[in-house]
Amino acid sequence: xxxxxxxxxxxxxxxxxxxxxxxxxxxxxxxxxxxxxxxxxxxxxxxxxxxxxxxxxxxxxxxxxxxxxxxxxxxxxxxxxxxxxxxxxxxxxxxxxxxxxxxxxxxxxxxxxxxxxxxxxxxxxxxxxxxxxxxxxxxxxxxxxxxxxxxxxxxxxxxxxxxxxxxxxxxxxxxxxxxxxxxxxxxxxxxxxxxxxxxxxxxxxxxxxxxxxxxxxxxxxxxxxxxxxxxxxxxxxxxxxxxxxxxxxxxxxxxxxxxxxxxxxxxxxxxxxxxxxxxxxxxxxxxxxxxxxxxxxxxxxxxxxxxxxxxxxxxxxxxxxxxxxxxxxxxxxxxxxxxxxxxxxxxxxxxxxxxxxxxxxxxxxxxxxxxxxxxxxxxxxxxxxxxxxxxxxxxxxxxxxxxxxxxxxxxxxxxxxxxxxxxxxxxxxxxxxxxxxxxxxxxxxxxxxxxxxxxxxxxxxxxxxxxxxxxxxxxxxxxxxxxx
Amino acid sequence: xxxxxxxxxxxxxxxxxxxxxxxxxxxxxxxxxxxxxxxxxxxxxxxxxxxxxxxxxxxxxxxxxxxxxxxxxxxxxxxxxxxxxxxxxxxxxxxxxxxxxxxxxxxxxxxxxxxxxxxxxxxxxxxxxxxxxxxxxxxxxxxxxxxxxxxxxxxxxxxxxxxxxxxxxxxxxxxxxxxxxxxxxxxxxxxxxxxxxxxxxxxxxxxxxxxxxxxxxxxxxxxxxxxxxxxxxxxxxxxxxxxxxxxxxxxxxxxxxxxxxxxxxxxxxxxxxx
Numbered sequence: 152x153x154x155x156x157x158x159x160x161x162x163x164x165x166x167x168x169x170x171x172x173x174x175x176x177x178x179x180x181x182x183x184x185x186x187x188x189x190x191x192x193x194x195x196x197x198x199x200x201x202x203x204x205x206x207x208x209x210x211x212x213x214x215x216x217x218x219x220x221x222x223x224x225x226x227x228x229x230x231x232x233x234x235x236x237x238x239x240x241x242x243x244x245x246x247x248x249x250x251x252x253x254x255x256x257x258x259x260x261x262x263x264x265x266x267x268x269x270x271x272x273x274x275x276x277x278x279x280x281x282x283x284x285x286x287x288x289x290x291x292x293x294x295x296x297x298x299x300x301x302x303x304x305x306x307x308x309x310x311x312x313x314x315x316x317x318x319x320x321x322x323x324x325x326x327x328x329x330x331x332x333x334x335x336x337x338x339x340x341x342x343x344x345x346x347x348x349x350x351x352x353x354x355x356x357x358x359x360x361x362x363x364x365x366x367x368x369x370x371x372x373x374x375x376x377x378x379x380x381x382x383x384x385x386x387x388x389x390x391x392x393x394x395x396x397x398x399x400x401x402x403x404x405x406x407x408x409x410x411x412x413x414x415x416x417x418x419x420x421x422x423x424x425x426x427x428x429x430x431x432x433x434x435x436x437x438x439x440x441x442x443x444x445x446x447x448x449x450x451x452x453x454x455x456x457x458x459x460x461x462x463x464x465x466x467x468x469x470x471x472x473x474x475x476x477x478x479x480x481x482x483x484x485x486x487x488x489x490x491x492x493x494x495x496x497x498x499x500x501x502x503x504x505x506x507x508x509x510x511x512x513x514x515x516x517x518x519x520x521x522x523x524x525x526x527x528x529x530x531x532x533x534x535x536x537x538x539x540x541x542x543x544x545x546x547x548x549x550x551x552x553x554x555x556x557x558x559x560x561x562x563x564x565x566x567x568x569x570x571x572x573x574x575x576x577x578x579x580x581x582x583x584x585x586x587x588x589x590x591x592x593x594x595x596x597x598x599x600x601x602x603x604x605x606x607x608x609x610x611x612x613x614x615x616x617x618x619x620x621x622x623x624x625x626x627x628x629x630x631x632x633x634x635x
Numbered sequence: 636x637x638x639x640x641x642x643x644x645x646x647x648x649x650x651x652x653x654x655x656x657x658x659x660x661x662x663x664x665x666x667x668x669x670x671x672x673x674x675x676x677x678x679x680x681x682x683x684x685x686x687x688x689x690x691x692x693x694x695x696x697x698x699x700x701x702x703x704x705x706x707x708x709x710x711x712x713x714x715x716x717x718x719x720x721x722x723x724x725x726x727x728x729x730x731x732x733x734x735x736x737x738x739x740x741x742x743x744x745x746x747x748x749x750x751x752x753x754x755x756x757x758x759x760x761x762x763x764x765x766x767x768x769x770x771x772x773x774x775x776x777x778x779x780x781x782x783x784x785x786x787x788x789x790x791x792x793x794x795x796x797x798x799x800x801x802x803x804x805x806x807x808x809x810x811x812x813x814x815x816x817x818x819x820x821x822x823x824x825x826x827x828x829x830x831x832x833x834x835x836x837x838x839x840x841x842x843x844x845x846x847x848x849x850x851x852x853x854x855x856x857x858x859x860x861x862x863x864x865x866x867x868x869x870x871x872x873x874x875x876x877x878x879x880x881x882x883x884x885x886x887x888x889x890x891x892x893x894x895x896x897x898x899x900x901x902x903x904x905x906x907x908x909x
Contacts, residue, residue, distance in 0.1 A: 541726075544726045546686075546688055546689070546690075546710060547722065547725065547726040548728070548736075548740075549710040549711040550710050550711075550713075550719075550722075551740040551743070551744075551810065551814070552714035552715045552744040552746075552814070553711055553739060553740060554709075554711050555709065555711065557739070558711075561728075561739070562728065562731070564731065565729055565730030565731035565793070565794075566729075566730060568729075568730035569730050
């Protein structure tokens with residue numbers, strides 16, 4: 152039995168992997184075709200004068216990586232994962248699926264959803280049991296094999312992976328939680344999420360990426376998310392990337408909208424050494440809506456390149472992209488946000504805003520918005536800025552007795568708050584606040600907790616009092632508190 | 636003993652340009668001083684330098700507060716000694732609610748005169764923070780808001796974000812009420828206010844004055860002094876206080892303007908415009 156492959160990517164390794172999985176011929180051929188694409192496609196090196204993230208990725212030593220690391224013992228999750236589930240992003244969940252290295256080790260789904268025809272399974276099982284669906288949707292229309300050199304590598308070597316199918320009209324209320332764990336150095340882990348939401352179906356999918364190893368030896372996480380939202384389907388996809396800073400991460404997420412479908416992405420990126428992220432909304436149907444809310448925090452030598460695309464194809468579609476990030480130490484972030492309005496996409500409304508706040512002089516951020524408009528009856532706007540903390544704001548807070556490091560933290564919190572408020576998963580908001588504050592200078596972990604708790608306690612109490620109205624109310628001496 | 640703010644021969648530059656050229660002034664708890672003078676005479680600079688704004692460089696002189704030379708202290712430490720500045724142009728800080736900010740500010744000020752900043756504290760460790768329970772804070776804030784007749788909706792909004800000119804000034808006074816400073820510098824608190832707002836803000840200040848509060852009221856015009864009665868009036872010109880007197884001096888200025896006070900040597904000096 153195969154446990155691991157030898158380091159390095161090759162045609163022979165693909166054949167061995169596919170044989171081990173007992174895959175049908177068509178999947179083997181898909182992999183081999185993808186391998187040819189990978190071999191014949193040059194690595195993207197970015198633009199002249201950019202911050203060099205693509206070049207860094209192109210220069211990465213892929214040959215040192217083991218392309219497949221099996222995990223045995225499907226019934227018992229490692230303690231660290233069990234613990235994470237107790238404080239997870241999702242308290243009440245409809246389903247759970249966990250990938251450890253190259254293998255899905257745990258899957259659960261509520262019985263009533265199974266009875267309604269919902270399918271949640273690892274992708275290998277889906278290849279066996281639902282080949283028609285996988286053949287139609289796997290790396291064909293949403294994130295095609297040849298989208299880039301890295302997607303081709305992904306298609307050639309994918310393993311693990313999640314498959315979620317929601318039949319027409321089924322609404323999944325509580326979120327489904329997916330976790331991907333990388334626990335060993337010098338491995339390449341491929342995770343794939345294929346989400347198909349049938350007509351008028353709805354789902355909230357929360358995916359979390361973590362790693363569990365120390366040291367300088369790197370690993371690679373190659374991740375693809377493909378979302379298909381059929382007519383009037385509603386999909387909310389939230390992801391938290393909190394990998395160690397020894398993991399290189401390449402992720403492509405894309406959604407294909409049919410008529411009146413709505414897809415919301417929440418992107419929260421904290422970890423990884425290098426993070427190349429492409430997020431797209433392909434709004435093909437008429438009347439579709441796409442939303443992307445993104446938050447990131449980088450420190451040390453982290454390098455991010457984030458590309459977003461709102462691709463308006465159908466009539467009368469809406470998209471909003473809102474990304475905010477803080478950069479400190481020597482980290483670098485390149486953000487490229489594109490709004491593309493195709494010639495027949497009349498009555499499009501599209502909005503993009505991206506803002507970076509730099510806390511150190513060595514941090515570098517480039518935020519570039521792009522607009523391609525092929526139709527004439529549209530409304531589109533974009534804005535992107537990056538800058539340092541405002542000295543006058545800092546002085547203002549300090550004159551109120553607040554020390555400089557805390558004043559900086561307050562300004563950062565204020566910077567993020569409008570975006571955090573847009574994140575529908577409460578535990579994700581909490582986790583982000585804690586994580587961001589604890590990574591800022593001059594604060595210990597416990598102080599970060601106090602700070603965040605105070606904020607939450609205030610907000611929680613605020614919600615209680617929100618019912619009191621102001622005008623002419625006998626209670627109007629009470630101070631009203633609510634979330635802003 | 637009443638706290639004293641003593642400014643001795645203070646000189647300060649901004650971007651190499653001298654603005655303050657030897658200011659001497661003493662303010663005690665319980666006293667109300669009005670500082671008047673034409674635009675660009677250095678009034679706002681003085682309040683910024685007293686609070687330690689890093690944009691200004693102090694080139695000579697001393698600032699003593701409660702018997703300590705505070706020139707090397709960070710702005711937050713000066714605030715924790717209960718010095719207060721009501722800003723001429725309060726900064727807006729989107730995303731930070733007034734309630735959370737005020738609570739943190741009050742907690743910090745109550746910790747008192749302890750060094751905080753890196754380097755000031757030899758251990759480099761942060762002291763364990765004493766927090767104020769939300770219920771207690773709310774009661775306190777409620778009382779102050781009632782005193783100043785401030786609308787409750789203030790509290791949920793982001794700091795000064797989208798506030799009108801009058802609202803910003805009232806928010807500053809609310810902060811002053813809450814933080815209970817011993818000496819408050821009020822930088823053109825009357826500017827940009829219509830006559831009703833001016834009356835409301837002035838009444839608020841009057842509600843706070845008493846034996847525990849010393850005030851330096853910086854203003855262009857005499858009109859605020861119709862509501863707030865100063866014990867002393869000082870006139871600043873070209874970075875120096877050139878005349879001091881009682882309340883009658885303000886009325887004289889109102890009548891005659893500032894030109895008659897222009898010092899003989901000022902012709903040869905560079906006019907400061909900050």
